[in-house]
Amino acid sequence: xxxxxxxxxxxxxxxxxxxxxxxxxxxxxxxxxxxxxxxxxxxxxxxxxxxxxxxxxxxxxxxxxxxxxxxxxxxxxxxxxxxxxxxxxxxxxxxxxxxxxxxxxxxxxxxxxxxxxxxxxxxxxxxxxxxxxxxxxxxxxxxxxxxxxxxxxxxxxxxxxxxxxxxxxxxxxxxxxxxxxxxxxxxxxxxxxxxxxxxxxxxxxxxxxxxxxxxxxxxxxxxxxxxxxxxxxxxxxxxxxxxxxxxxxxxxxxxxxxxxxxxxxxxxxxxxxxxxxxxxxxxxxxxxxxxxxxxxxxxxxxxxxxxxxxxxxxxxxxxxxxxxxxxxxxxxxxxxxxxxxxxxxxxxxxxxxxxxxxxxxxxxxxxxxxxxxxxxxxxxxxxxxxxxxxxxxxxxxxxxxxxxxxxxxxxxxxxxxxxxxxxxxxxxxxxxxxxxxxxxxxxxxxxxxxxxxxxxxxxxxxxxxxxxxxxxxxxxxxxxxxxxxxxxxxxxxxxxxxxxxxxxxxxxxxxxxxxxxxxxxxxxxxx
Amino acid sequence: xxxxxxxxxxxxxxxxxxxxxxxxxxxxxxxxxxxxxxxxxxxxxxxxxxxxxxxxxxxxxxxxxxxxxxxxxxxxxxxxxxxxxxxxxxxxxxxxxxxxxxxxxxxxxxxxxxxxxxxxxxxxxxxxxxxxxxxxxxxxxxxxxxxxxxxxxxxxxxxxxxxxxxxxxxxxxxxxxxxxxxxxxxxxxxxxxxxxxxxxxxxxxxxxxxxxxxxxxxxxxxxxxxxxxxxxxxxxxxxxxxxxxxxxxxxxxxxxxxxxxxxxxxxxxxxxxxxxxxxxxxxxxxxxxxxxxxxxxxxxxxxxxxxxxxxxxxxxxxxxxxxxxxxxxxxxxxxxxxxxxxxxxxxxxxxxxxxxxxxxxxxxxxxxxxxxxxxxxxxxxxxxxxxxxxxxxxxxxxxxxxxxxxxxxxxxxxxxxxxxxxxxxxxxxxxxxxxxxxxxxxxxxxxxxxxxxx
Numbered sequence: 001x002x003x004x005x006x007x008x009x010x011x012x013x014x015x016x017x018x019x020x021x022x023x024x025x026x027x028x029x030x031x032x033x034x035x036x037x038x039x040x041x042x043x044x045x046x047x048x049x050x051x052x053x054x055x056x057x058x059x060x061x062x063x064x065x066x067x068x069x070x071x072x073x074x075x076x077x078x079x080x081x082x083x084x085x086x087x088x089x090x091x092x093x094x095x096x097x098x099x100x101x102x103x104x105x106x107x108x109x110x111x112x113x114x115x116x117x118x119x120x121x122x123x124x125x126x127x128x129x130x131x132x133x134x135x136x137x138x139x140x141x142x143x144x145x146x147x148x149x150x151x152x153x154x155x156x157x158x159x160x161x162x163x164x165x166x167x168x169x170x171x172x173x174x175x176x177x178x179x180x181x182x183x184x185x186x187x188x189x190x191x192x193x194x195x196x197x198x199x200x201x202x203x204x205x206x207x208x209x210x211x212x213x214x215x216x217x218x219x220x221x222x223x224x225x226x227x228x229x230x231x232x233x234x235x236x237x238x239x240x241x242x243x244x245x246x247x248x249x250x251x252x253x254x255x256x257x258x259x260x261x262x263x264x265x266x267x268x269x270x271x272x273x274x275x276x277x278x279x280x281x282x283x284x285x286x287x288x289x290x291x292x293x294x295x296x297x298x299x300x301x302x303x304x305x306x307x308x309x310x311x312x313x314x315x316x317x318x319x320x321x322x323x324x325x326x327x328x329x330x331x332x333x334x335x336x337x338x339x340x341x342x343x344x345x346x347x348x349x350x351x352x353x354x355x356x357x358x359x360x361x362x363x364x365x366x367x368x369x370x371x372x373x374x375x376x377x378x379x380x381x382x383x384x385x386x387x388x389x390x391x392x393x394x395x396x397x398x399x400x401x402x403x404x405x406x407x408x409x410x411x412x413x414x415x416x417x418x419x420x421x422x423x424x425x426x427x428x429x430x431x432x433x434x435x436x437x438x439x440x441x442x443x444x445x446x447x448x449x450x451x452x453x454x455x456x457x458x459x460x461x462x463x464x465x466x467x468x469x470x471x472x473x474x475x476x477x478x479x480x481x482x483x484x485x486x487x488x489x490x491x492x493x494x495x496x497x498x499x500x501x502x503x504x505x506x507x508x509x510x511x512x513x514x515x516x517x518x519x520x521x522x523x524x525x526x527x
Numbered sequence: 528x529x530x531x532x533x534x535x536x537x538x539x540x541x542x543x544x545x546x547x548x549x550x551x552x553x554x555x556x557x558x559x560x561x562x563x564x565x566x567x568x569x570x571x572x573x574x575x576x577x578x579x580x581x582x583x584x585x586x587x588x589x590x591x592x593x594x595x596x597x598x599x600x601x602x603x604x605x606x607x608x609x610x611x612x613x614x615x616x617x618x619x620x621x622x623x624x625x626x627x628x629x630x631x632x633x634x635x636x637x638x639x640x641x642x643x644x645x646x647x648x649x650x651x652x653x654x655x656x657x658x659x660x661x662x663x664x665x666x667x668x669x670x671x672x673x674x675x676x677x678x679x680x681x682x683x684x685x686x687x688x689x690x691x692x693x694x695x696x697x698x699x700x701x702x703x704x705x706x707x708x709x710x711x712x713x714x715x716x717x718x719x720x721x722x723x724x725x726x727x728x729x730x731x732x733x734x735x736x737x738x739x740x741x742x743x744x745x746x747x748x749x750x751x752x753x754x755x756x757x758x759x760x761x762x763x764x765x766x767x768x769x770x771x772x773x774x775x776x777x778x779x780x781x782x783x784x785x786x787x788x789x790x791x792x793x794x795x796x797x798x799x800x801x802x803x804x805x806x807x808x809x810x811x812x813x814x815x816x817x818x819x820x821x822x823x824x825x826x827x828x829x830x831x832x833x834x835x836x837x838x839x840x841x842x843x844x845x846x847x848x849x850x851x852x853x854x855x856x857x858x859x860x861x862x863x864x865x866x867x868x869x870x871x872x873x874x875x876x877x878x879x880x881x882x883x884x885x886x887x888x889x890x891x892x893x894x895x896x897x898x899x900x901x902x903x904x905x906x907x908x909x910x911x912x913x914x915x916x917x918x919x920x921x922x923x924x925x926x927x928x929x930x931x932x933x934x935x936x937x938x939x940x941x942x943x944x945x946x947x948x949x950x951x952x953x954x955x956x957x958x959x960x961x962x963x964x965x966x967x968x969x970x971x972x973x974x975x976x977x978x979x980x981x
Contacts, residue, residue, distance in 0.1 A: 012620050039573060041597045042614030043621070049574020072633050072664035073543065073867070074550025078578035080917075082585075082937075089530070098529055098920050099898075104543040105665050110637055120541035128544075129531055140572060140634035141665065144603065171572035172603040172634060387600050440592070441621050444739065460580045463590045467739035509737045 003449040004433055007442060015040060022436040026428045032375075033425075035436045036366040038175045038384060044440035046337070046363050046460055051075055053180025053364070054169030055137040057260055058188075061085035061211055061236040062244070063095045066131040069102045070118050070149060071139025075171070076102035084477050085211045086218070087238040094131060101125055105141065114147050122156045122164065133163040133192075133241040143170035163241065165191050176364035176437075177339065178259065179388040185263035186391050188235075188244060193264070194271070194399060196245025203298055204230040204250045208265055208276070209257030209340070212237025214482020216489065220256075220281045223486050227291065227310050228303060235261055248272040248396075251403040252297055254279040254290070257340035258421050259362070259369050269419060271393045273402040275409075278421040281485045282342070283349030284315065284322070293416040299408065314487040322353070325494035328502065330354035335452040337438045337461070338475045339363040344424035346456060346475060349484075353494050358450045360424065361435035363458075370434065372423035440464065454497060469509065471500040528924040532898060534905040544898035545917065547841050548867025549935075551662035551672030553579040554701065555630035556593050558676035561707075561725025563746030564625040566618050567593040570607060570640065570659075571632025585937040587704075587731040592741060594618050594627075598634055607635050611645045619652050622741065626749055629659035630676055636663035656749065658683035668868040669934075670768050670843050673701045677724060677772035680752050687756035687780035695721040695806050696758040696782060698772055700765030700789050700845050701934065702948065704728040704745075709946035710764070710790070716812050717803040722751040722758065724772075732944050756780030762802060765789040765845030767872055788876075790948045791849030791956070792856050793822060799949075818950035825957050826857050832964055832981075839863040841900055841914040842933035844873040844893065849947070850913055850932060851877065853956055855884040862909050864891040865900045897921065911963060928963040932956065 001009065004025050008016055021034035039045040048056070056079040059067055069076035080100035089095030103121045105114050122134055134156065136149050153166035167187050169180045205224070210217045217237035224231060232250040233243040248268065253276035255265050265276040277297060279290035288311050295307040332355045336343045339362060347357045367375050404412065412418055425434060433450070435442060443461050447470055455465040455472040465472035473479055473496060484493040512518075552569055556579045559567035569576035576595035583591035594617075596602070596610040611629070618627055629642060642659040651657055660679030662672040677698060697714065699707050707728040714721050729745020755761075761776055761784035763769035773784035790799035797819070804811050826833075837860045840847045844866045851861040864877050870893050877891030890903065901921045912918050912929045916938045922929035936942050946952035965981060972978075 012617075015617060015621070038599055039595075039597045040613070040617060041610040042568075042594050042617030043597075044592065044594050045573055045597065046577065047573050048577040049572045052574050052577070068542070072550055073546050073548060073668070074553065074575070074578065074633075074664050076543075077546050077549040078582060080545075082581070094531055096531070099531070100545050102543045102546060103541060104546070107663070107665050110633075110663075110665050117541045124539050124542040128533065128537065140603075140632070141637040144634070144637045171574040172598045172600055175599065176573075383601070384599055444741075458581075459584050460577070461590070463584065463588065464739050467590065467733075467735060467737075469737040509735055 003446065006449060007445050010445065015043070023442070024434050026425060026430055026432050026434065028430065030371065030425070033367060033370045033434060033436055035362070035370060036175060036178060036364070036385065037382065039437055045437055046439070046458060047176040047437060049171035049177065050173040050180040050183065051137060051139055051169045051171045052079070053177030053260070054167050054184040055079055055180070056083060057177060057211065058181055058184035058236055059135055059137065059167070061087060062239050062241055063087040063089060063097055064093050064132040064240040064242060065135050066096050066099070066101055066125045066129055066133075067135045067137060068118070068121050068125060069137050069139060070114060070142050070147065071103065071105055072141065073102050073104045075139040076100050083211070084213045084480070085237050086215050087212065093240055093242065094129065096129070096131065110141055110145060113145060114142065115152060118147065118149065118152055119156070122152070126160045126162070131162065133165065136164070136166045138166070138168050138170055140171045143168060143172070163191070174388050175384045178364040178366065181260040182263055182388050182390075185261060185267070186389060189264055189267045189271070189393065190391065192241060192244050193247045193268070194245070194396065196242070198232065198246035198249055200232060200249050200251070201230045203228055203303060204232050205252045205254055205294070206232050206247050206250045207234045208253050208255045209261035210234055210237050211257070213476070214478040214484065216281070216483045216485035219483040219486045219489050223291070223310065223314065227306050235264065248274065248399055250274060252277065252294065254294060255421070256281060259340045259365055262421075267393045271396050271400070273395070273400045275404060276419055278417040280341070280345045280348060282345035282489070284352050284487060284490050286345065286348040287486055296412065296416050297418075318487050318491050321491045322494060325491070325498050326354050328498045329494065332453040332501070333358045333450075334454040334456060335359035335446065335450060336475065337361045337363065337435070337443070337457040341369065342475050344369075344427065347424075347427060349490055349493060352490065353497075355454065356429065357432060358452050359433045359435065359446055360428065361438040362424075363437065365436065368421065368423060370423050370425050370436070372426065373421050444468070453501065473497065473500055529901060529920050532901050532905070534902065536899065536902045536906070543896050546867050546896050547865055547900075547917070548668035549582070550633070550664035551667055551669060551675065552630050552632055552664060553582055554669035554672030554674070555660060555662045555676035556580075556591070557583060557701070557727065558673045558725045559628035559630070560591060560730050561727040561746055562626065562628065562680065562752070563748050564742040565746065566622055566624040566627050568595070568614060568618065568627050568629045569593060569632060570596045570611060570629050570642065571598055571634040573597045575632045582935060582937070583731070586935045587943050588940060589731050589733060590739070591731070594622070596635075603634060603638060606638060607640050608645045608648065612649050615649045615651070615657060619655060624742065625654075626656040626658065628676060628679065629657060630662040630672065630679075631659070632662070633664035636661065656684065670701055670868045674768050674771045678775045680724065681755060681772055681776050681779060684749065684752045685756040685776060685780055686753055687782075690757060691759050692754055692757040693720055694754070694758045695719050696755050696761040696776065697721050697723040698761065698763045698769035699723055699726070700768045701843055702789065702846070703943040703946075704730070704732040705943055705945045706948045706952065709949045709951055713800065713815065713949055714803060716814055717800065717807050718809045719803050719807045722755055723747060724752060724755065756782065758782050760785060760806060762787065764799070765849070767844040767870060788852065789845045789849040791846070792853030792953055793819070793950070794856065795849060795852055796949050796953065815950070822950040822953045822957070825954060829957065829961055830858055832961055833857040833859050835860060836910040836964060837862040838911040838913055839865070839900060839904060839909045841865040841897060841918055844868050844870065846933045846947070848873070848876055848880065850956070852880055853953060854960070855880060855886065857957065860886050860889065862889050862907070863900055863903055864889070865895040865897070866893050867896060869894040911960065928967045930959045930963050932959070
């Protein structure tokens with residue numbers, strides 16, 4: 001039996017039937033994986049909910065927005081400062097990231113409805129802070145008792161003269177955070193993007209699906225600005241409502257996290273004609289590739305030359321450090337379990353450092369994140385995915401513009417990932433394992449079977465791995481380190497992994513008396 | 528830092544800003560982790576379970592296991608009965624706990640899921656148990672949920688056989704494993720035979736061995752919970768948290784109870800020790816007398832650094848009251864006491880403390896939030912903040928030292944291993960407070976005033 005079979009063998013027939021299609025071994029032949037389906041009740045999944053995806057991931061980083069969580073206190077509390085999406089305010093931009101707003105619904109609000117309290121909360125937030133925009137995110141009970149948050153948003157928008165948006169992202173919708181990403185994407189494209197009119201310069205871009213965890217977005221922006229790009233907006237790390245309004249004026253969208261933002265990328269293409277390319281700024285090789293792809297898109301010789309100059313300079317500045325860490329890490333193996341696109345992105349960085357990936361999985365991905373977007377037409381809709389609204393957009397006449405000529409488009413589409421993502425599995429080595437919605441049991445078993453040196457995941461399973469003697473680093477929060485993106489980020493990552501593997505504490509796990517006898521004495525009668 | 532917070536306090540009737548509480552289920556999950564071989568189970572959407580596990584893991588830096596009923600839209604319309612049944616089967620099959628402790632969420636409460644009926648319909652393997660409690664997130668706080676989960680265990684399991692077991696039932700309150708260990712040490716020193724429920728020591732501070740154990744050695748045993756019904760007396764520590772489960776045990780099994788504040792500071796620890804002495808009929812042992820004397824010695828030695836320093840304390844009601852009473856004992860002024868947990872009892876108890884020590888101009892508020900606390904501080908500054916991580920922004924904004932104590936502390940290490948309770952806890956608290964205040968003095972004073980000896 002191979003590792004996959006050994007693992008599945010331990011399940012009951014019913015669970016086996018469900019899980020077998022979520023776990024595959026990479027072979028020469030492309031394989032279909034089951035993804036974005038319900039987690040099995042009782043199985044310790046790492047997944048969160050729709051609210052976590054909408055409020056926690058996509059909306060929360062928008063710094064100038066006062067997000068009111070409509071519901072009992074918990075959900076707002078859990079997404080207050082817990083995701084490390086860094087942001088800086090300035091003279092013109094208020095930063096609400098240090099604040100947590102909740103209607104803190106009480107029993108009477110559940111019984112008699114919470115609309116009155118929500119209205120009053122909006123009034124109070126506007127009077128106290130006068131934010132650029134207010135967004136309302138609903139939690140489970142709100143949908144059940146039927147508070148009309150959208151009507152209240154519309155009414156408040158009129159009353160206060162600021163943008164007020166409502167997101168029905170109750171936790172029970174969909175099967176994971178993924179539904180929430182989609183709901184947030186829909187709201188932003190419908191009501192925010194396209195309402196501004198910022199002027200652009202040459203090489204204008206949006207960075208999509210970059211949440212500035214640990215300052216990644218700042219590091220990526222630093223490199224791009226050095227080359228000469230005009231960054232119109234970042235979605236949504238250190239992003240703002242103000243900035244987002246003009247996202248449609250950019251000439252190119254670059255997509256970092258595919259899962260959480262691909263809807264906006266697609267809708268921007270249809271509505272405003274903006275092409276997108278899939279990029280990966282995690283890892284040196286992939287950062288270089290992404291920068292070259294972007295330069296190729298614009299096709300301007302000056303930009304292409306400048307790109308090469310910056311690459312050479314950045315690489316030169318990290319070479320020595322990277323060589324040192326490579327020496328420390330070469331031959332190690334890793335297992336990754338993260339959301340979005342990170343389980344893919346970090347494999348490339350690990351490879352740069354001589355570390356091979358034996359197991360990778362996504363928490364809330366769809367088949368296209370694993371197999372590539374080509375499979376989208378063949379993904380069957382189920383009851384759960386139908387519950388998440390899919391909106392249809394049309395080209396906006398006076399704002400629609402296409403950067404590439406049809407000829408140039410044809411020429412480029414085979415050279416760069418133009419409106420295309422090939423998925424994670426194509427970059428994985430034969431014999432490695434892919435697991436969708438990896439759960440606690442599978443984590444424990446696979447760590448035993450595959451014995452990776454490094455387990456890269458989140459806080460819930462970090463200490464499970466560590467207590468088993470395997471170094472575990474969080475790829476959601478970077479264990480409060482970072483940035484990990486770009487060239488300098490690669491050094492930070494390599495340093496963090498190296499110190500984790502080589503920390504002297506590992507040497508003390510077994511007490512000496514567990515390794516050698518401590519009782520000394522002479523045998524009776526010996527002289 | 529918190530630049531948008533205006534100094535002027537305006538009345539808010541609806542909006543909570545920067546809460547000083549969270550919801551019931553996370554407290555229930557923590558309580559259930561204090562039972563040996565127990566799987567806490569969240570009956571709701573999986574986000575709840577994920578958030579709570581995240582929070583507990585971040586506070587304790589140890590795995591917090593729990594499962595979820597993983598509600599979808601269908602379950603939310605038709606009820607979560609089949610989700611619970613499937614969950615129970617899978618949990619017993621795969622994770623093999625001895626007991627599943629179910630708590631509800633705002634979702635399952637709003638649709639009115641009848642957990643009693645569901646559990647009766649669920650197949651439970653021989654010798655295994657499922658218990659539940661109702662923890663609607665729109666009532667109370669995580670403290671309420673913690674208390675409710677203990678009630679759930681007692682309601683389902685505790686039995687009176689008519690023969691007393693000579694033991695003391697101890698409800699430790701919402702405290703860290705480090706506190707529970709210290710309480711147990713004192714109970715041991717006083718020769719008290721006891722059962723503590725819950726007991727997260729050995730679970731949420733489990734040692735590194737190189738082998739992960741899903742069910743570490745710690746936690747209250749099921750048979751001990753059953754036998755709680757035969758205890759001679761319950762000692763409910765932190766009455767705002769522990770009185771309810773103690774009264775449930777009294778109603779169900781006739782076990783009398785005595786409530787005491789959390790044993791934080793000299794007097795509260797004295798009362799705890801005397802209660803143990805009364806119960807065990809043992810004289811107070813010299814070890815404890817010595818520790819008490821050491822603590823008082825420290826308080827006298829350093830009194831001039833404490834005296835009249837004002838402090839704002841925020842967090843969970845019993846913890847805030849306990850720390851307030853200690854700071855009063857060392858001569859500080861607990862200017863602001865804030866808990867997010869609702870209940871006027873907190874304010875009354877705080878007022879009683881202010882009166883007892885004759886301090887004036889102090890304010891205590893239940894159902895408060897950190898935004899308002901910050902506004903108060905902007906109007907009248909304090910010398911020190913004591914509470915969890917969420918006050919760190921205020922500390923930075925107003926340049927006030929912060930001593931981390933209570934729940935949740937998600938930005939520091941080691942705290943959950945160390946006690947606040949008992950004389951030892953008092954010494955620790957004294958050291959934390961002195962270091963914070965004296966480091967500040969060293970940092971802020973003129974160079975010519977920089978003291979070698981302090």
